[in-house]
Amino acid sequence: MSPFSKGIETAEVTLRWDPSPADAPPHDLDLIAATYEGEAPHGRPVYLVHFDSRSPDGTITLTRESETGQGFGTDEALKLELDRLADSFTRVVVGVAIQQRHGRRTFGEISRTSIKITEGYTTLAEDDLSSVSGATAATVAEFTRDEAGNWRFHKALRGFDIDPEEFTATMGDA
Numbered sequence: 001m002s003p004f005s006k007g008i009e010t011a012e013v014t015l016r017w018d019p020s021p022a023d024a025p026p027h028d029l030d031l032i033a034a035t036y037e038g039e040a041p042h043g044r045p046v047y048l049v050h051f052d053s054r055s056p057d058g059t060i061t062l063t064r065e066s067e068t069g070q071g072f073g074t075d076e077a078l079k080l081e082l083d084r085l086a087d088s089f090t091r092v093v094v095g096v097a098i099q100q101r102h103g104r105r106t107f108g109e110i111s112r113t114s115i116k117i118t119e120g121y122t123t124l125a126e127d128d129l130s131s132v133s134g135a136t137a138a139t140v141a142e143f144t145r146d147e148a149g150n151w152r153f154h155k156a157l158r159g160f161d162i163d164p165e166e167f168t169a170t171m172g173d174a
């Protein structure tokens, strides 16, 4: 990586999926961001951002959310203003969890799942989560701060077989 290359300033993660059949319980997927500090980059998250939790400084925001996947285009979107994060933060992990309140659901049971990570008009990664079809949650992106203080993107597709709450506690372990 060139030492002169600029880091990522603002990234967006978007998620879409198709609704469940009309006679079935809704499929509710959630985008989740977890932030970590330099002291414990793989430990407990400092804070989480998802449908029920906001970032204290407004740098990471869930700009769109859905409980059903109904409608055109993006169902959930997360905006990460990485260059505005305090210097103490060195790592942000983004994941997707499927709500399990109507019984165990895996990505293989959700139709047309699609995740996209962009910086402006540049696509950093795109995936349909088929490689983690047996999982109930998955990490999809990792952003880390390099020695020069610039944010870098890493694709981090890894499946988990746990409920969303357990996922938020362990999604940064790897």
Ligand SMILES: [Ca+2]
Pocket (backbone or CB within 6 Å): 028, 029, 030, 031, 051, 065, 066, 067, 068, 076
């Ligand atoms: Ca949701």
